[in-house]
Amino acid sequence: MQDYLVGAIKGQLWQYCPECHVTDITHHISPFNLPQATYICKSAFAYFPLGTFHFVLINLFDRRPDHVLVAEHNGQYIGCADNGLLTMIAGGMPEKVIKIPLAKDEPRNTFAIIKLLAAAARELSRGAALGELAPLTQQIVVKHNLQPLVGDDFIEGQIIHIDAFENVVVNITREQFAAQRKNRRFRIFFRRDEVISQISETYADVPEGTKLALFNAAGYLEIAINKGNAAGLFGLQGFRREQLTQPAGFQQLSYYQTVRIIFQ
CATH class of the missing domain: 2.40.30.90 (Bacterial fluorinating enzyme like)
Structure with a gap:
């Protein structure tokens, strides 16, 4: 919350989806803490309306990214890195998931990722089906929640x-x-x-x-x-x-x- 990034990301979202409502869930997840992120996301997502697109920008660079994930789960959409967090939030494989590739000449940074996710959110909000944006897949990184x-x-x-x-x-x-x-x-x-x-x-x-x-x-x-x-x-x-x-x-x-x- 002390630099330009949150404001710049919101500005980028409004460029692609000027009609969308952008709201914050949290910017205070402990660095790289996927179990904490899972708890926060699962607990918050349940109260959002159907069709909401959630941008989960956590541990984006766990590995050098060449794609981002967009999933449909419980009537909502989740966009995130392919780092295992998606399966933790969904409690397994989500209902539908696609990989959207980054262009080879794109810089590997947060704004390149947001551009892909924002474009996907725009198309989905206009009625496109998830499978129309990219082929459905199940070849993603899988991680499991901490269990008692x-x-x-x-x-x-x-x-x-x-x-x-x-x-x-x-x-x-x-x-x-x-x-x-x-x-x-x-x-x-x-x-x-x-x-x-x-x-x-x-x-x-x-x-x-x-x-x-x-x-x-x-x-x-x-x-x-x-x-x-x-x-x-x-x-x-x-x-x-x-x-x-x-x-x-x-x-x-x-x-x-x-x-x-x-x-x-």
Whole structure:
């Protein structure tokens, strides 16, 4: 948010689609953090109308690009780099996806990518089918979301997001929790010696300065302190960039990055 890029990208979009409404979701994803980007995108996209075109400009240069992806998923369109994020957001292969090649004489920069995506958005908004822009394909980079570890009497999740209030979001959904709980009692452990034994509905369910667990509006488990900062106080951390590229990333998770729920 401190340089020209966001404004310039919006200007470029309006050149191609002067009639479109451009809105921001976030510009504060941790660098290269695909799990965090997945959480933000999935949680936000669900509230946009059918036909929305989402520009996901994250980790565009994971490798030297020679094409961009445009996908149709849940009645919306997603434009992004071919870096695995698309399959993470869609939870697998999207319904339809195409590769749009960059011209050989185009510079490999953000504006060349935006030009292709904006042109695609313009054609799709005018009624073109995705397959008319380029051949449909399934030959794209595939990556999978971080998934909780589960056992007969536990579920262990990873911290995927820390918000501006330092509330900690864990990749355990309300549905996953209910399926593993099976109406049993539970205790939520984090930082080894911190325990929560109930799920709150709002932050105000506990006194100020008290820790709590709830399922946030996106349906994910959240560890918080009423009018406090859970991440800072407890030293909790999100999944780090270097762990995303290491095969043993899960094994290298520390107790500062995980939340375990024990069922009894």
